Amino acid sequence: MGASELNKQAPNIFVWLLLLGMPFWLPAIGGYTELGTRAVVLGLAAMSLNFLLGYTGVLSFGHAAYFGLGAYGVGMTIRYLMPSTIVGILVGTLVGTLAAAIIGPLIIRLRGVYFAMVTIAFGQVFFFIAFRWNSVTGGDDGLSGWTRLPLDFGFASIDIQHNARAFYYFVLVVFALSVGAMAWLLRSPFGRTLIAIRENEQRARFLGIPVDQHIWISWVISCCFVSVAGALYALLNNFIDPRALYWSQSGDFVIMAVLGGMRSFWGPLIGAAIFVVLQDYLSSQTENWMSFVGLFFVLVVLFFPRGVLGVIRRKVTS
Amino acid sequence: MSLLRVENVSKQFGSLVAVNEVSMIVEPGELCAVIGPNGAGKTTFFNMISGFLRPTTGRIVFDEEDVTLLVPARRVWRGIARTFQITEVFPELTVRENLRIPVEVAAGYRLSPWLSRDTDTKIRARVSELMDMGGLASKADRLVGELAHGDQRATEIMMALALKPRLLLLDEPTAGMGDQETYDITQLIRKLHREQKLTIVLIEHDMRVVFHLADRIMVLSEGAMLAEGTPQQIAANEAVQAAYLGKAAA
Ligand SMILES: Nc1ncnc2c1ncn2[C@@H]1O[C@H](COP(=O)(O)OP(=O)(O)OP(=O)(O)O)[C@@H](O)[C@H]1O
Numbered sequence: 001m002g003a004s005e006l007n008k009q010a011p012n013i014f015v016w017l018l019l020l021g022m023p024f025w026l027p028a029i030g031g032y033t034e035l036g037t038r039a040v041v042l043g044l045a046a047m048s049l050n051f052l053l054g055y056t057g058v059l060s061f062g063h064a065a066y067f068g069l070g071a072y073g074v075g076m077t078i079r080y081l082m083p084s085t086i087v088g089i090l091v092g093t094l095v096g097t098l099a100a101a102i103i104g105p106l107i108i109r110l111r112g113v114y115f116a117m118v119t120i121a122f123g124q125v126f127f128f129i130a131f132r133w134n135s136v137t138g139g140d141d142g143l144s145g146w147t148r149l150p151l152d153f154g155f156a157s158i159d160i161q162h163n164a165r166a167f168y169y170f171v172l173v174v175f176a177l178s179v180g181a182m183a184w185l186l187r188s189p190f191g192r193t194l195i196a197i198r199e200n201e202q203r204a205r206f207l208g209i210p211v212d213q214h215i216w217i218s219w220v221i222s223c224c225f226v227s228v229a230g231a232l233y234a235l236l237n238n239f240i241d242p243r244a245l246y247w248s249q250s251g252d253f254v255i256m257a258v259l260g261g262m263r264s265f266w267g268p269l270i271g272a273a274i275f276v277v278l279q280d281y282l283s284s285q286t287e288n289w290m291s292f293v294g295l296f297f298v299l300v301v302l303f304f305p306r307g308v309l310g311v312i313r314r315k316v317t318s
Numbered sequence: 319m320s321l322l323r324v325e326n327v328s329k330q331f332g333s334l335v336a337v338n339e340v341s342m343i344v345e346p347g348e349l350c351a352v353i354g355p356n357g358a359g360k361t362t363f364f365n366m367i368s369g370f371l372r373p374t375t376g377r378i379v380f381d382e383e384d385v386t387l388l389v390p391a392r393r394v395w396r397g398i399a400r401t402f403q404i405t406e407v408f409p410e411l412t413v414r415e416n417l418r419i420p421v422e423v424a425a426g427y428r429l430s431p432w433l434s435r436d437t438d439t440k441i442r443a444r445v446s447e448l449m450d451m452g453g454l455a456s457k458a459d460r461l462v463g464e465l466a467h468g469d470q471r472a473t474e475i476m477m478a479l480a481l482k483p484r485l486l487l488l489d490e491p492t493a494g495m496g497d498q499e500t501y502d503i504t505q506l507i508r509k510l511h512r513e514q515k516l517t518i519v520l521i522e523h524d525m526r527v528v529f530h531l532a533d534r535i536m537v538l539s540e541g542a543m544l545a546e547g548t549p550q551q552i553a554a555n556e557a558v559q560a561a562y563l564g565k566a567a568a
């Protein structure tokens with residue numbers, strides 16, 4: 001590994017070290033492990049959204065639907081089908097991904113605001129199902145009466161149920177696999193076609209890229225990983241309610257991505273961390289914490305359109 | 319056997335007939351120029367061949383296959399590549415990246431999540447070859463948006479070429495260029511035509527370029543085909559002189 005390669009990898013190494021050490025340094029500065037877990041889970045959601053938003057140039061305002069499907073998928077699997085955390089995650093992810101794959105062809109021809117609006121509309125459909133279908137989803141009260149379970153490998157078992165640190169590292173492993181897969185894809189020929197579409201859709205089309213098909217695939221990948229995040233979110237809370245599917249939750253993901261910087265790979269994670277910390281701190285101070293987050297968001301967008309990480313990157317390179 | 323047959327195509331925008339019953343045959347290895355005054359319908363004509371627009375009536379046959387209703391990407395796969403009157407590139411990517419994308423698409427890897435080391439080496443080599451040919455090697459890692467206009471146009475031509483087209487459509491390749499840049503691009507096009515036997519149709523306003531390059535010229539005026547022939551025939555054609563060359567010379 002040459003010096004320039006090391007330079008390129010430096011931010012990645014830095015982020016991974018921070019994440020690996022989180023349960024140790026976070027309490028030292030006044031946080032707690034669950035807060036870190038929350039940041040990583042929502043970070044995964046925002047990074048998944050950003051696969052579509054930042055790297056394909058397509059804005060979805062409906063990702064909460066697939067986040068919520070992943071969450072209900074894991075909760076309902078553990079409650080009704082099979083007491084296994086891993087199986088639950090797989091089912092949740094599968095359900096979210098399938099829903100996205102089926103809805104995809106109906107929406108990928110749309111662009112811009114129209115695409116965003118239709119993703120909201122489909123998201124609200126899932127919200128109302130979760131909200132109304134009391135007997136199965138628990139309706140407005142949410143789905144309770146289940147918890148995440150220890151990982152049982154036969155020869156060994158890891159108690160992610162009671163040990164917050166163990167759960168954090170479990171989440172981090174799933175996060176690493178997901179984020180690693182997305183980074184891998186973005187560096188592949190397929191990933192480059194997405195960037196081509198983001199940069200100049202017309203040029204991409206006339207270079208022989210069937211743009212709608214590629215957007216569909218990008219959408220499905222993005223929704224797949226956001227449902228992974230949703231599943232982890234339900235496991236973190238041992239609970240899930242319809243608010244996780246509400247369109248304002250989709251808005252939160254967009255805010256996280258834009259806040260952190262949607263042109264950088266790690267930006268949305270930073271955005272999610274800021275969001276989670278602000279929420280944790282402000283919500284104990286005031287009912288109206290969201291208006292402060294909103295104000296902060298507006299300031300960032302006005303003065304640092306490339307997001308928080310965009311600013312840091314410019315400082316480093318200049 | 320002709321490579322491209324355009325049969326009586328028309329395009330109507332509302333009440334405006336932008337292209338009116340135009341036909342054209344292009345033989346393999348030919349270089350045809352389409353000329354005509356502003357608003358004559360030249361770009362609209364190209365747009366129908368490349369799939370940007372569907373003809374109101376008429377048929378487009380490429381290599382004995384009716385492509386009239388195919389979407390642009392499918393026409394590219396069959397071998398039709400184009401550039402635009404107003405440069406269409408990826409301005410925030412480097413020259414290398416701009417070329418790599420079409421090279422990968424042409425090699426059939428657009429959906430690949432992975433490339434073998436071998437393939438990667440081949441693709442890099444092909445990108446370098448294209449940059450050398452287009453005189454872009456020294457700017458390989460510059461963002462295309464930061465390059466001079468001429469280099470952006472050259473990048474766009476090389477991107478189209480990266481697709482290994484059988485028919486290359488160039489919409490005013492020298493538009494907005496200085497004399498030196500015009501000369502360079504003209505030499506490049508000539509080389510592609512002569513050495514690689516590439517079939518090219520180009521729209522061009524610069525008559526020096528047209529007469530220097532073209533085997534055959536077709537003249538559009540107000541959407542209709544005014545004349546068609548060798549450069550000598552076109553230069554001698556009175557109707558053309560009245561409608562177009564006269565104006566350009568005056
Ligand atoms: N998408 C469109 N909608 C409506 N009118 C159009 C459209 N595209 C072109 N036109 C009209 O069709 C006519 C032909 O335009 P076209 O761009 O084909 O001309 P051109 O010969 O390429 O001209 P120039 O030399 O200026 O590039 C013009 O009157 C133009 O305004």
Ligand SMILES: [Mg+2]
Binds near residue numbers: 360361362403
């Ligand atoms: Mg034109």
